[in-house]
Amino acid sequence: MNELNLGKQLMANHFPHLIVFEIEVIQDGGIKTIWKAETSAGTVCLKRMRKSIPIVRFTTEAQSYLFSKGALVAGIIPTKEDELFFVHEGYGIALYHWVDGSDLEMVENPEHLDEGLVGLVQFHKDSVGFIPSINYQTAHPI
Numbered sequence: 001m002n003e004l005n006l007g008k009q010l011m012a013n014h015f016p017h018l019i020v021f022e023i024e025v026i027q028d029g030g031i032k033t034i035w036k037a038e039t040s041a042g043t044v045c046l047k048r049m050r051k052s053i054p055i056v057r058f059t060t061e062a063q064s065y066l067f068s069k070g071a072l073v074a075g076i077i078p079t080k081e082d083e084l085f086f087v088h089e090g091y092g093i094a095l096y097h098w099v100d101g102s103d104l105e106m107v108e109n110p111e112h113l114d115e116g117l118v119g120l121v122q123f124h125k126d127s128v129g130f131i132p133s134i135n136y137q138t139a140h141p142i
Contacts, residue, residue, distance in 0.1 A: 003028050007035035007046055014079045014086050015095060018044075036098065043098035044077060048091050056092030058132050060084040071126035072119065074099045 003025045011020050019040040027034040035046040049056050060076060064084055067075045074096040076084050085094040104112040 003033060003035075007037070010088060010093060011035075011037060011039075011046060011095075014093075015039075015077065016080055018077075041077060041097075045074065045096045045098050046093065047096060048088070048093045050091055053087060053090075053092055054134070056085055056094070057134070060092070060094050061132055062127070062130055065130045066123070066126050069126040071123055 004023065007023050007025065008020065011018065011023065021038040021040075023035055023037040023046075025033070026036045031050050033048040037044050037046060049059075051059075061084065063073050064076050066073045077095040077097065078084060079086050079095075085092045087093070104116050106113040106116050
């Protein structure tokens with residue numbers, strides 16, 4: 001099955017509460033595959049992560065927590081089972097609200113550097129209190 005049809009199938013199977021108007025593959029291969037879709041919930045990003053399932057669980061839990069604190073990260077749209085991600089062929093897949101970002105030119109533009117540092121500080125403040133559902137230091141020692 002080609003990647004475009006796979007994205008359509010995954011959306012239908014795991015997010016039947018959304019109507020998909022258009023979908024396209026915008027990145028394939030490497031560490032992730034990304035589909036961009038126009039849906040009844042707005043523009044979304046379906047992302048297949050080529051990481052271990054415990055790492056996917058940690059990152060989706062962390063991102064959901066940060067979003068709930070107002071951090072400038074994409075919100076995660078739960079699956080029909082109300083999960084942050086699902087597993088397909090051994091890979092974690094999550095659906096995010098689409099965020100149009102911008103590239104900061106921190107070396108060339110001191111104002112961009114200031115914006116980036118303020119954002120980084122806020123990100124760290126927003127992460128205070130996050131407790132993952134499993135002990136990742138025990139499960140994945142460094």
